[in-house]
Amino acid sequence: MIDDITLPDLFKWKVAFFCIQTKDSFQYIKRTVLDKIAKHYGLKTTSKTKISEIQTLMIANKLANLNVYEFIRAI
Numbered sequence: 001m002i003d004d005i006t007l008p009d010l011f012k013w014k015v016a017f018f019c020i021q022t023k024d025s026f027q028y029i030k031r032t033v034l035d036k037i038a039k040h041y042g043l044k045t046t047s048k049t050k051i052s053e054i055q056t057l058m059i060a061n062k063l064a065n066l067n068v069y070e071f072i073r074a075i
Contacts, residue, residue, distance in 0.1 A: 003050040013051060029072070040075050 034054045038045045
């Protein structure tokens with residue numbers, strides 16, 4: 001799993017985004033922004049919360065007609 005790779009989050013999630021691009025994939029977003037998005041959807045996060053967990057929540061709540069940037073701005 002990407003979360004378990006021992007590299008900085010910025011690097012590993014940026015690479016993951018470029019390797020696995022789908023209509024629902026999210027480019028790496030700062031952890032503070034991810035935490036705000038998670039909170040918006042009722043997920044309490046800690047420093048141990050995996051980025052993939054927050055991204056799964058985001059994908060589940062993203063409206064199909066919005067691109068990633070429109071989705072983030074709508075929150």
